[in-house]
Amino acid sequence: MEREQLIKIAVVGPESTGKSVTAQRLARQYDTVWVPEYAREYCAGLTAPPSLQDELNMYYGQLALERSLVPLARHQLLICDTTFLTVKIWSDHMFGYTPPQVLEGLKTVRYDYYLLMDIDLPWEDDPLRDFPDKREHFMEVWHRELQSLGSTYTVISGMGEERIQRALAAVRRFLQSS
Numbered sequence: 001m002e003r004e005q006l007i008k009i010a011v012v013g014p015e016s017t018g019k020s021v022t023a024q025r026l027a028r029q030y031d032t033v034w035v036p037e038y039a040r041e042y043c044a045g046l047t048a049p050p051s052l053q054d055e056l057n058m059y060y061g062q063l064a065l066e067r068s069l070v071p072l073a074r075h076q077l078l079i080c081d082t083t084f085l086t087v088k089i090w091s092d093h094m095f096g097y098t099p100p101q102v103l104e105g106l107k108t109v110r111y112d113y114y115l116l117m118d119i120d121l122p123w124e125d126d127p128l129r130d131f132p133d134k135r136e137h138f139m140e141v142w143h144r145e146l147q148s149l150g151s152t153y154t155v156i157s158g159m160g161e162e163r164i165q166r167a168l169a170a171v172r173r174f175l176q177s178s
Helices: 018-028 039-046 052-072 087-097 098-107 132-148 160-177
Strands: 009-013 076-082 114-119 153-158
Touching: 009 087, 009 098, 009 160, 018 076, 018 114, 018 160, 039 052, 052 076, 052 087, 052 098, 052 160, 087 132, 114 132, 114 160, 153 160
Parallel strands: 009 076, 009 114, 114 153
Antiparallel strands: none
16 A cells, blocks of 8 residues: 555543543444554553653654554545544653754654544543543543644534444545545
């Protein structure tokens, strides 16, 4: 499969908004692979809060994982459970700074369409989640970041199966218009 033909759809948003479940369902619906969030596995192995170097490691890890799964994508479609834009958002929040490698990557690595998962789901505790009280803040940040990249995106809200069906409908509309 040629990379120019590949359509990449990213499922993004604040913590505890159903990104992984949605990405998996989209991949199953479209009979393709999904790229998991590299940072979850990476952070599970940390014994201290992530450093700026850890953020860079997650950036490179997410890119490598995505590239490794491109050959397995079917029907010219790859579903990504988040992107390294998360690294920019977390680096800015935690350190007040984004590594230049990440900023450069944002100029060259493109996604065709984003689903921005809304914060209308109840918070689910998880040892890898940090900011239940900052969901509104991070939702605003996601909007700003996607807009600054000139991204095409749709906010997905709703509970349970309704949320999944809205995501599927949004992707279907995007693919039909492409």
